[in-house]
Amino acid sequence: MTLLIFGQTGQVARELARRAPDARFLGRAEADLSDPAACAAAIRAQRPDAVINAAAWTAVDKAETEEEAATLVNGAAPGAMAQACADLDIPLVHISTDYVFDGAGTLPFRPSDPTAPLGAYGRSKLAGEVAVRASGARHVILRTSWVFSAHGANFVKTMLRLGADRPALRVVADQIGGPTPADAIAAACLTLADALREGAAGGTHHFAGAPETSWAGFARETFALAGLPVTVEDIPSDAYPTPARRPLNSRLDCSALAADFGIMQPDWRAALAHVITELKGA
Numbered sequence: 001m002t003l004l005i006f007g008q009t010g011q012v013a014r015e016l017a018r019r020a021p022d023a024r025f026l027g028r029a030e031a032d033l034s035d036p037a038a039c040a041a042a043i044r045a046q047r048p049d050a051v052i053n054a055a056a057w058t059a060v061d062k063a064e065t066e067e068e069a070a071t072l073v074n075g076a077a078p079g080a081m082a083q084a085c086a087d088l089d090i091p092l093v094h095i096s097t098d099y100v101f102d103g104a105g106t107l108p109f110r111p112s113d114p115t116a117p118l119g120a121y122g123r124s125k126l127a128g129e130v131a132v133r134a135s136g137a138r139h140v141i142l143r144t145s146w147v148f149s150a151h152g153a154n155f156v157k158t159m160l161r162l163g164a165d166r167p168a169l170r171v172v173a174d175q176i177g178g179p180t181p182a183d184a185i186a187a188a189c190l191t192l193a194d195a196l197r198e199g200a201a202g203g204t205h206h207f208a209g210a211p212e213t214s215w216a217g218f219a220r221e222t223f224a225l226a227g228l229p230v231t232v233e234d235i236p237s238d239a240y241p242t243p244a245r246r247p248l249n250s251r252l253d254c255s256a257l258a259a260d261f262g263i264m265q266p267d268w269r270a271a272l273a274h275v276i277t278e279l280k281g282a
Helices: 011-019 036-046 067-088 120-135 155-163 182-197 215-226 255-261 268-281
Strands: 003-006 024-026 050-053 092-097 139-144 168-172 203-206 231-235
Touching: 003 036, 011 024, 011 182, 036 067, 050 067, 050 182, 067 092, 067 120, 092 120, 092 182, 120 139, 139 182, 155 168, 155 215, 155 268, 168 215, 182 255, 203 255, 215 231, 215 268
Parallel strands: 003 024, 003 050, 050 092, 092 139, 139 203, 168 231
Antiparallel strands: none
16 A cells, blocks of 8 residues: 655654555655645645545644644645545545543543534644545544654653652643553554555544543653652642643543444553653663
């Protein structure tokens, strides 16, 4: 299968490169998502068997003051990709986020639940979802959450950096979700792209790690596996204000993905151990 992947340096793109080294990867130099027409042109020029969009504007707080730019990257660019895919009958896997929900309640969000983003980043990602569906392309929109890996900027690497110098850290404990290893997302995307190419029905699906935890719980497990004697103090979200509001409930119901594609939720604790081992060996 000839695979075209948007993204090159992000967490999921890096893991896709490990799993699909023969794929064609397009970084910003080859296809800048702030130029949607260029993204569509790249698909028309390459005419691959499938497309995975692993690129996005991920600066959640910055999106609050630059929503137009974020929406161009997260909304218009995926829409242009999807329209090119629809025109050429090429399947598309597009990665989205739990931020399209408002984070209310305590039940895991289902793919069919109403969306209600709290901020600009969530609105920009929802715009991408709407555009992909409207294109008529054969697609899977894969919503995920709390992505981590040994690459790029993420919570695990931040905790390890801070924990190396501090005996105690205050970490938010009232936001609950499923940490998701980037490698597992990459594997899921490849499975979905192949399934779409073979004629499987697409749609919107959820994929997150298990079991659910808080950021504070995630931090404790990180320090335990890394052997760092750091005390974690639980704090509420309002004690750590940010420009963009974060969902309190990031739980995602992933049962449909398991039923339709056999893709099970990964145990984030096992993946975290591998990531920490990789970071120690770097």
